[in-house]
Amino acid sequence: MTYRDLPKVELHLHLEGAAPPAFIRGLAQEKNIDLSGIFDADGGYVFRDFEHFLSVYEAACEPLKSPEDFYRLTKAVLQETASHGVIYAETFISPDFCGGGDVAAWRDYLDAMAQAATDCETSDGITLKGIVTCIRHEGPEQAKKAAKCAVETMGDFLTGFGMAGAEMMHRPADFAYSFDMAREAGLALTCHAGEWGGPDMVAETLDALKVARLGHGIKAHRDLDLVKRLADEGIVLEVCPGSNVVLKAVDGWVSHPIAKLRDAGVPVTISTDDPPFFHTTMTAEYEALNKTFGWDETDFLELNKTAINAAFCDDATRAGILKRLEQA
Ligand SMILES: [Zn+2]
Numbered sequence: 001m002t003y004r005d006l007p008k009v010e011l012h013l014h015l016e017g018a019a020p021p022a023f024i025r026g027l028a029q030e031k032n033i034d035l036s037g038i039f040d041a042d043g044g045y046v047f048r049d050f051e052h053f054l055s056v057y058e059a060a061c062e063p064l065k066s067p068e069d070f071y072r073l074t075k076a077v078l079q080e081t082a083s084h085g086v087i088y089a090e091t092f093i094s095p096d097f098c099g100g101g102d103v104a105a106w107r108d109y110l111d112a113m114a115q116a117a118t119d120c121e122t123s124d125g126i127t128l129k130g131i132v133t134c135i136r137h138e139g140p141e142q143a144k145k146a147a148k149c150a151v152e153t154m155g156d157f158l159t160g161f162g163m164a165g166a167e168m169m170h171r172p173a174d175f176a177y178s179f180d181m182a183r184e185a186g187l188a189l190t191c192h193a194g195e196w197g198g199p200d201m202v203a204e205t206l207d208a209l210k211v212a213r214l215g216h217g218i219k220a221h222r223d224l225d226l227v228k229r230l231a232d233e234g235i236v237l238e239v240c241p242g243s244n245v246v247l248k249a250v251d252g253w254v255s256h257p258i259a260k261l262r263d264a265g266v267p268v269t270i271s272t273d274d275p276p277f278f279h280t281t282m283t284a285e286y287e288a289l290n291k292t293f294g295w296d297e298t299d300f301l302e303l304n305k306t307a308i309n310a311a312f313c314d315d316a317t318r319a320g321i322l323k324r325l326e327q328a
Contacts, residue, residue: 003286006300007328008086009307009321010271010282011190012215012238014133014164015070015077015091015113016061017274021045023076027063035059045277050196050247053277054137054166061097067112070098074116074128080275082124084282088321089126090312092133092164094146101145103152114157127321129313130158131190136165140174147178151185160312162190162215167197173208183210188312190215190238195249199223206235213238213310218250220266221257231265236310242280242288243273253292269307270300301325 021043028035038056040046047056064073074091081089093113099105110130117128132150134143143163150161161182163175172193179189192215193205202220205211206229217237220226230237239258244250250257262268270289272280289295308321 002283003290003300004085004283006085006286006297007304007325008084008282008286008300009269009304009311009325010081010086010089011213011236011269011307011311012240012271012273013077013081013089013091014274015073015093016064016097017057017277018077018081018091018272019060019064019073019276020076020080021060021276023073024060024063027069027072031063031065033063035062044279047277053247057274057277064097067098067108070109071112071116074113075120078116078120078126078128079124081282082120082126086282087126087324088128088308088311088313088317090129090131090160092162093130094133094135094164095149096135096138096142096146101142101149103149106149107153110153110158117157127313127317128157129160129311131160131162131312132158132187133162133164134175134178136163136167136175136192137169138165140170140177143175143178144181147181150182150187154185154187156314159188160190161187162192162211163209164192164215167192167195167201171208172201172205176208179209179211188212190312192216194219195244199226202226203229206233212236216240216244216249218244218257218261221260227261227264227266230261231267234267236267236269236306237261238271239268240271240273240278240285242275242285243278246278246280253288256292258289259293267306267310268303269310270303301328 098109134146190213194202195216
């Protein structure tokens with residue numbers, strides 16, 4: 001079995017960020033939107049640094065206007081993701097990009113994404129759940145709108161709430177209202193932290209937002225007490241090594257702290273974040289981890305079990321995916 005065929009669970013995937021470049025180019029052409037500046041000669045996305053990445057990302061989202069566009073996007077992403085062996089994925093979706101935070105408008109977009117998920121579960125054997133993310137750099141007031149959208153539309157498909165965006169803007173506590181609202185409604189919680197911020201940001205996020213998982217969380221390795229806390233409390237890290245390497249959140253694969261964190265008992269999982277932007281896939285992540293740390297199929301089975309046990313899904317779905325992982 002190759003790493004491509006190995007069944008996988010992916011918890012950290014931004015829907016728009018996973019858009020295949022060819023899909024976005026095609027959609028832009030249909031709508032006469034000029035996006036030539038965001039692609040390189042090979043047709044991939046091109047950017048200089050994290051700030052520029054955020055603006056290229058927003059430009060790539062421009063052709064995505066209607067619920068129908070999001071139906072097609074979700075399908076394109078799921079087909080690509082499933083082609084790398086992923087059998088269960090969770091994706092970050094944002095009411096800010098889908099109706100500007102208006103609940104009625106959001107509902108139409110969400111229905112379209114959920115329908116695509118249902119269709120791909122049948123055609124491609126991949127299960128998808130949605131996590132509404134507020135966008136940190138849009139501020140706490142806009143985050144409340146995203147949280148309200150999430151609470152009003154949670155259900156079988158929409159199961160979680162989180163936060164993405166520029167980590168160094170605002171403090172976690174500024175968003176406590178939105179996370180409290182989501183938690184009280186029964187949504188599961190995750191938040192990007194410790195990608196750019198240090199251990200203090202990770203600790204503050206845990207204290208203020210009481211999340212079960214952290215997006216990245218890798219900078220926690222600089223504080224051994226915090227590492228122990230993550231291990232003791234079973235805080236699951238959604239680690240995206242290829243993303244960290246390309247965005248220079250770490251110096252390179254060899255110095256990536258994922259192995260150290262895992263050895264210290266922190267539950268770590270593997271994801272691609274925004275795969276075409278970082279020229280990665282789940283297959284490429286596994287191959288790089290194998291090459292760098294010698295991890296093999298036994299290690300990956302353990303990581304995938306950690307991921308599905310931390311997934312924001314119902315028990316029947318979890319049991320079904322666990323069975324598929326173990327039978328491979
Ligand atoms: Zn992310």
